[in-house]
Amino acid sequence: xxxxxxxxxxxxxxLLSLVVAASLFSSVAFMKDGLTKEGELSxxxxxxxxxxxxxxxxxxxxxxxxxxIIQGIGGVRxxxxxxxxxxxxxxxxxxxxxxxxxxxxxxxxxAYPIESGTFLNAQENGTVIIGxxxxxxxxAKVGNTIAxxxxxxxAYQYQVAGIFNSESSxxxxxxxxxxxxxxxxxxxxxxxxxxxxxxxxxxVDPANYESLINSVARVISERPNVRVLTKNVLLDSQxxxxxxxxxxxxxVWTVILxxxxxxxxxxxxxxxxxxxxxxxxxxxxxxxxxxxxxIRLIESATLGVIAGTIGITIGILYDIVLNAPxxxxxxxxxxxxxxxxxxxxxxxxxxxxxTYAITIIPLLFATVIPSWLNxxxxxxxxxxxxxx
Amino acid sequence: xxxxxxxFITLGLMIFVSISCALSESDWTSKQASPNPxxxxxxxxxxxxGNLSPAARNPGIEIxxxxxxxxxxxxxxxxxxxxxxxxxxxxxxxxxSDDDN
Numbered sequence: 001x002x003x004x005x006x007x008x009x010x011x012x013x014x015l016l017s018l019v020v021a022a023s024l025f026s027s028v029a030f031m032k033d034g035l036t037k038e039g040e041l042s043x044x045x046x047x048x049x050x051x052x053x054x055x056x057x058x059x060x061x062x063x064x065x066x067x068x069i070i071q072g073i074g075g076v077r078x079x080x081x082x083x084x085x086x087x088x089x090x091x092x093x094x095x096x097x098x099x100x101x102x103x104x105x106x107x108x109x110x111a112y113p114i115e116s117g118t119f120l121n122a123q124e125n126g127t128v129i130i131g132x133x134x135x136x137x138x139x140a141k142v143g144n145t146i147a148x149x150x151x152x153x154x155a156y157q158y159q160v161a162g163i164f165n166s167e168s169s170x171x172x173x174x175x176x177x178x179x180x181x182x183x184x185x186x187x188x189x190x191x192x193x194x195x196x197x198x199x200x201x202x203x204v205d206p207a208n209y210e211s212l213i214n215s216v217a218r219v220i221s222e223r224p225n226v227r228v229l230t231k232n233v234l235l236d237s238q239x240x241x242x243x244x245x246x247x248x249x250x251x252v253w254t255v256i257l258x259x260x261x262x263x264x265x266x267x268x269x270x271x272x273x274x275x276x277x278x279x280x281x282x283x284x285x286x287x288x289x290x291x292x293x294x295i296r297l298i299e300s301a302t303l304g305v306i307a308g309t310i311g312i313t314i315g316i317l318y319d320i321v322l323n324a325p326x327x328x329x330x331x332x333x334x335x336x337x338x339x340x341x342x343x344x345x346x347x348x349x350x351x352x353x354x355t356y357a358i359t360i361i362p363l364l365f366a367t368v369i370p371s372w373l374n375x376x377x378x379x380x381x382x383x384x385x386x387x388x
Numbered sequence: 389x390x391x392x393x394x395x396f397i398t399l400g401l402m403i404f405v406s407i408s409c410a411l412s413e414s415d416w417t418s419k420q421a422s423p424n425p426x427x428x429x430x431x432x433x434x435x436x437x438g439n440l441s442p443a444a445r446n447p448g449i450e451i452x453x454x455x456x457x458x459x460x461x462x463x464x465x466x467x468x469x470x471x472x473x474x475x476x477x478x479x480x481x482x483x484x485s486d487d488d489n
Contacts, residue, residue, distance in 0.1 A: 045428040166426040309401045347412035
């Protein structure tokens with residue numbers, strides 16, 4: 001610690017550079033882990049297969065008549081339709097989900113996380129449930145009427161039946177759930193068409209799950225104008241998306257880290273010259289070359305631990321307290337178009353250790369050569385040289 | 389004195405990091421363990437909610453995204469990488485035989 005304090009300039013320069021590198025890496029990594037985890041969690045409950053319509057290579061409506069055909073395939077437990085899209089309330093872009101309440105595809109006995117009001121009634125049209133954050137943005141309460149502008153430039157009015165508070169901040173921030181009939185009218189969907197079909201397969205032994213999925217998917221994909229998406233494909237695409245996005249930052253971060261390593265190398269060389277008397281004294285007292293190198297490496301490791309700790313702390317505060325300004329826009333999209341929500345952050349032990357590792361190890365590599373050059377000097381020459 | 393202060397501050401921050409990590413781990417574990425009817429009802433990965441609208445995408449990143457359009461679960465520009473990995477062979481025999489001759 002005394003050595004770290006003695007060479008103040010070196011300490012400050014290396015510490016500052018490492019803190020910037022560690023905080024940038026950790027904040028992006030925590031956010032990426034949170035987004036991936038959020039996706040995994042939702043996919044756990046997603047339908048086993050999602051069937052979309054395809055026309056001229058582009059995604060389009062799907063015929064609901066396929067539901068009966070798919071239902072007849074061996075191993076299929078349930079098929080539901082879904083209509084979803086986007087609508088504007090004022091300047092806020094919201095996701096509108098139309099659910100077939102008579103056949104929702106899940107166990108209806110489960111309690112929905114409704115904070116106030118009630119859940120949708122299958123017999124009632126013109127009502128919606130909205131997320132808690134949406135309610136705050138719109139200043140809407142249960143019983144209020146909200147007007148949503150459709151693509152046909154018509155303002156549709158819906159009564160707020162309930163406000164849900166899901167543990168997913170993203171759901172709460174921009175989702176309106178309504179009866180599928182209302183969604184059909186809102187999006188001007190033709191009768192007999194849906195956005196996609198959800199296919200749930202029978203409960204089978206996990207070992208046979210993949211083969212069942214593949215066999216059902218194969219049969220569905222033989223139908224014309226359909227695209228079949230499995231959970232694994234959806235998960236892969238999410239991981240690729242966020243992996244690639246954080247990958248852009250990894251490049252920036254790697255450049256910063258190389259710069260930090262060069263700075264550390266440079267500073268260690270300078271300190272090496274300044275500490276010649278100290279090294280000479282240590283060697284005259286019986287310290288070997290490897291002992292001196294060890295001392296220098298311990299110094300660097302201590303510096304790396306301090307910088308890593310400060311960097312991770314800044315990363316956590318930046319993500320959680322400040323809600324990751326700038327970086328969250330990059331990871332999520334245009335933040336201005338939908339209500340603000342807290343970005344999912346996952347501070348995993350793995351990422352914390354990884355941040356420490358990539359903060360300390362390059363610093364050790366950058367230190368070892370200057371330390372060796374410094375330690376191999378003859379003690380007599382070193383002490384005389386340092387005094388002259 | 390200074391040395392002690394640096395050590396105490398570093399230890400304090402390390403404890404803060406450890407507690408944050410433990411809380412985050414337990415929070416996600418409990419989220420995974422508890423059933424979520426809203427997620428089940430919607431059936432869409434929540435992260436795509438609000439992201440798939442072309443208006444909501446970041447054009448700097450999504451500039452290549454024009455071909456596949458909305459796909460539940462991911463950005464279409466990256467989805468092109470995922471689709472070929474769908475591991476189910478096409479059924480049926482596509483060879484046309486001319487048996488009438």
